[in-house]
Amino acid sequence: MSNDQSSQTDTLSSAERSAIDSSVASPVILFFGTSILWLLLGSIFELTSSIKLVWPFFLDGLSFLTYGRTSIVSVNALAYGWATPAAIGIGLWLTTRLCRVPLAHHKLLIASGIIWNLGVFVGVSGLLIGDSTSIPLLNFPAYSTHILLLSFALIATWAIVTFFQRQSGPLFVSQWFLVAGFFSFPWLFATASQLLVWNPIQASAQSPIAAWYAAGFFNLWLVPMGLAAAFYLIPKSIGRSVNSHHLSLLAFWSILLFGAWSGTSRLIGGPLPAWMVSVGAAAGVMMIIPALAVALNLHFTLEGHYAPVAWSPSLRFIVSGVLFLLTTWLLSAINSIPSVNSVTNFSDLTRGLNLLGYYGFFSMIAFGSIYYILPRLTGKEWPSSCLISWHFWLALSGILLGASALILGGLIQGFALQDVGITFRSSMDFISPFRFCAALASILLVAANLGFALLFAGLLWSTRRSGATPTLIAVREENSQEPVAV
Amino acid sequence: MTSHTPSNEPQNGKSPEPNDPVLREGPEPSEKGAPVPFWLTILASVIIFWAGIQLALNSGGFRADVYNPSLVSWSGGGGGGPVAPPDPKVIGKRLYNQNCIVCHQSSGMGVAGQFPPLLASEWVVGGDWVGDNHLVKILLAGMQGPVQVKGSTYNNAMPPWSQLKDEQIAAVLTYIRSEWGNAAVPITADYVKTIRAANADRKEPWSQKELKAIPTEIISAGAGAPPAPPAAPPSPASAAPPAA
Numbered sequence: 175m176s177n178d179q180s181s182q183t184d185t186l187s188s189a190e191r192s193a194i195d196s197s198v199a200s201p202v203i204l205f206f207g208t209s210i211l212w213l214l215l216g217s218i219f220e221l222t223s224s225i226k227l228v229w230p231f232f233l234d235g236l237s238f239l240t241y242g243r244t245s246i247v248s249v250n251a252l253a254y255g256w257a258t259p260a261a262i263g264i265g266l267w268l269t270t271r272l273c274r275v276p277l278a279h280h281k282l283l284i285a286s287g288i289i290w291n292l293g294v295f296v297g298v299s300g301l302l303i304g305d306s307t308s309i310p311l312l313n314f315p316a317y318s319t320h321i322l323l324l325s326f327a328l329i330a331t332w333a334i335v336t337f338f339q340r341q342s343g344p345l346f347v348s349q350w351f352l353v354a355g356f357f358s359f360p361w362l363f364a365t366a367s368q369l370l371v372w373n374p375i376q377a378s379a380q381s382p383i384a385a386w387y388a389a390g391f392f393n394l395w396l397v398p399m400g401l402a403a404a405f406y407l408i409p410k411s412i413g414r415s416v417n418s419h420h421l422s423l424l425a426f427w428s429i430l431l432f433g434a435w436s437g438t439s440r441l442i443g444g445p446l447p448a449w450m451v452s453v454g455a456a457a458g459v460m461m462i463i464p465a466l467a468v469a470l471n472l473h474f475t476l477e478g479h480y481a482p483v484a485w486s487p488s489l490r491f492i493v494s495g496v497l498f499l500l501t502t503w504l505l506s507a508i509n510s511i512p513s514v515n516s517v518t519n520f521s522d523l524t525r526g527l528n529l530l531g532y533y534g535f536f537s538m539i540a541f542g543s544i545y546y547i548l549p550r551l552t553g554k555e556w557p558s559s560c561l562i563s564w565h566f567w568l569a570l571s572g573i574l575l576g577a578s579a580l581i582l583g584g585l586i587q588g589f590a591l592q593d594v595g596i597t598f599r600s601s602m603d604f605i606s607p608f609r610f611c612a613a614l615a616s617i618l619l620v621a622a623n624l625g626f627a628l629l630f631a632g633l634l635w636s637t638r639r640s641g642a643t644p645t646l647i648a649v650r651e652e653n654s655q656e657p658v659a660v
Numbered sequence: 661m662t663s664h665t666p667s668n669e670p671q672n673g674k675s676p677e678p679n680d681p682v683l684r685e686g687p688e689p690s691e692k693g694a695p696v697p698f699w700l701t702i703l704a705s706v707i708i709f710w711a712g713i714q715l716a717l718n719s720g721g722f723r724a725d726v727y728n729p730s731l732v733s734w735s736g737g738g739g740g741g742p743v744a745p746p747d748p749k750v751i752g753k754r755l756y757n758q759n760c761i762v763c764h765q766s767s768g769m770g771v772a773g774q775f776p777p778l779l780a781s782e783w784v785v786g787g788d789w790v791g792d793n794h795l796v797k798i799l800l801a802g803m804q805g806p807v808q809v810k811g812s813t814y815n816n817a818m819p820p821w822s823q824l825k826d827e828q829i830a831a832v833l834t835y836i837r838s839e840w841g842n843a844a845v846p847i848t849a850d851y852v853k854t855i856r857a858a859n860a861d862r863k864e865p866w867s868q869k870e871l872k873a874i875p876t877e878i879i880s881a882g883a884g885a886p887p888a889p890p891a892a893p894p895s896p897a898s899a900a901p902p903a904a
Contacts, residue, residue: 186688192678272688347691409689418694424704448729449719456711463704470700512718553679644681658684 185343186274191550197276198266199551201283205263206544207634208291210627212255213537215298217620219248224613228606238302246313247301253311253391254322255294257532258359259287260540261399262329265352267547268402269333272349273340277332286328293321309370309384311391319367326363330356347422348402354430355398362390362434382438382450389437392531393429393461397499400539401425401468404492407546409475411489411659412482417474425467432457432464439510442519451512458510465503472496482659485648487562489659491542494570498534502527505581517592522605522612523584526577533619534573541569541626546660548633549644556645557632561625563647568622576615583608748827748846752835755828759821760836768840774816776809778836783809785837785844791876792847796855799829802865817865826852851879 223245225232233239270277277283297318300306305315314322333356337349366387369375375383409416416422438446439454476483476493483489506527509518518524545562549555556562583605590601644660720726721736757766763775770777778784783795802820806813821829830849837844 188678188683188685191682191685195682346689406689410686413686414689416689416691418696419691420693420696421700422691424696445727447720447722447724448726449715449722452715452718452729455718456715459711459714460707462707466700466703467696470697474694549681550679550685553681555681644684657686660681660684 186271190274191271194270194274194276195267195550197278197280198270201277201280201287202263202267202547203551203634204284204287205259205266206548207630208287209256209259209263210623210630212251212259212291212294213623214620214627216248216251216256217616217623219244219251221613221616221620223248224609224616227609228613237304243302243304243306246306247298249311250301250313251294251298252532254297254314255291257396257536257540258326259290260544261355261396261536262287262290262326264403264540264543264547265333265355265399266329267551268348268406269336269352272342272346272352272406273336274342275336275339277336278339279332283329283332286325286332289321290325290329293318293325296321307371309366309380311388312366312370312384314371316367316371319363319371323360323364323367326360330360346406347416347419347426348406350422350426351398351402351405354426355395355402358390358394358398362387362394378445381441381444382446385437385441385454386434387437390434392536393433393436396532396536397429397433400495400499400536401429403539403543404468404472404496407488407492407543408472408496411486411546411657412476412479413657413659414475414479417471421467421471421474425464425471428460428464428467432460436461436506436510439512439515440519440524442512442515455510455512455515459507461503462507465500465507469496469500479656481651481654482656485646485650486659487556487559487566487645487647488542488546490566490647491538491545494566495535495538495542498530498538498573502531502535505530517588518584519588520591521584521588522580522608523588525612526580526584529573529580530577533569534577538569538573541565544630548630549660552633554633554636555643556629557636558629559645559647561629562645565622565625565629566647568618568625572615572618572622575618576612579608579611579615583612748831748834749838751828752831752833753839755824755832756835759824760832763818764836768836768842773812774814776807776812776814779840779842781809783807785842786878789872789876792851792879793855793877794871794874795833796829796847796852797859797862797871797874798866799833800852800856800859801862803867803871804865805867805869807868820863820865822856826850826856845879847879 222233222239223241226241226244230241266277266283293314297314300315300318301313306313307315312319334353337353337356340349342349366383369383370380370387374380405416405422435453435457437454438450439458441454442451444451472493483493509515509523509527545556586608587601587605590596590604591598644658646658646660650656650658717734718729719734720729720732721734723732723736726732726736756764764770764778765775768777768779776783782788782790783798786792798818800820800822802818804817806815824832826849829852830847833852834846836842837847
């Protein structure tokens, strides 16, 4: 990767962009559409489990809606039904745009999208009838993970083939992240499934592998795809260049080096050799480096040009997502210090960090990317700026309320669990008002997701062609020097 | 837009009109070469250094068998050193509690008239003609028929314990020879091994008469030592209680 990136010129005409977009339109819309359905379903299950934590008698007569099943259905439906297909859709569009080649044989990707959703459907049904494995994030029974891996092998192969046919010049930072993500996910998923689900190895070695997978799923799959979108869409929207190639390099390699290692820090006190936990703690603390590198690079890119964040839906969501990634990594770094981790390990604080990472970072970036991508694929504008605004504020307040309640409550719960003078029952009483707030936050998030689903359906079914003004969520100043950025 | 033929041939012969969102797009983004901020370089180095030190100090030398790094030195050696071999008396007590306690009781007193005592028994700590070899033989093959212990006659059967390993037999014998006030020298696993090898084909339990015919061996005094306990100077501790 040469340093001479600034000489890269824009060789892509509008007609070429149009041709590229129309070649990926149908698979990408399929991935986005199905992922939004799973997002709704997953967040409704998340709300159900949050209510059950506050009021255990809620829906207690139905075996398939017990807490043990609704909570893993929500996690897995959101991870494999929403986040992964959304990342695939964004990744496919970005790959073709950045490689400057139209997608060949898009029907193959439509087929693999259908297979993927079939796999998620089989997996979620398996969870509801009680067939789950005990491994976090790999709860899907073995008979569905084969389907998922087959489908993703097709998708990743196709993305990588497209990458090797690229017509672009020197690689742009988003392309590194895309290739890393498309290589990492099948590697992580196949390795963890083989060692934990299909052919389980001895029990003592399973928990570090599960922790490695969970960290890798976020840091090596969702983060690269989300950052690929952020590094493309932010400079593109405001019409500037990414500030520093060197900062991009630093961020990329530090994420790849430390990302998956950071998982084992949460196994503190577990039956594992001491070095495994220490390596996890060291890697978790070192994630401060990519956190600062990413945030600074994008900040220097946006500096003096923050105005469009006010009116551009995609920019507003993506910039919030990057800020939430910074928060997630900084808090996780503090949390991975052993003396902190031994207090917070079994508390709700972990749930709060997951909410910040999965919803605050990835879902916000995915929303922002879909707000940018979909008008280009369909040629229509978003139907309602008011609803977009509601979506943003509901999502933001849901994340902030939920994450702060779970993190503060988790600290109290952690100290209560540590204190031999406090019974377990009392520690549950301490956390219950915070869990009530978290359930309220879940309602806000369900409402936000519902708003987004309505917007998506409205865009697909509306007959309003673009050509009218783009949908902005705030008034753009008269005579503004900034581009429209949507 | 007049050209419908982009430089990359479109798939399926499609040549769509660019729509408005595409037309208002800016140029494809590129990267500038601004240097990494100096303070970030310093901060990153400090974080890596600190994390590396913490990793080195808390990893027990990356040994697979160290679960608590505070028990060994940072390089994995020193502090803890090699793990001390387990105390045979502790293992022996566990084995005794599992296997022997039903008949011989936790007090080692046995049950009067049924099961002979181990406390101060000449069969355990050595007596007129009873040696360590007899004790090991009884444990390996069992014993039945009338037997005199501390002046009383018992007539019962003791099962063989040859399924236990040499170390386990040595441990349980060492335990009964040092508990309840007994103070005979420990039985080693090597000695059990020798006796086991010498009696490999002995399957039926011993009787007192058979055992009496076998010459006495005392493990501490060597083969040629006099059998009488009071005359066993090399290990006065072992001789004291039975002599009393």
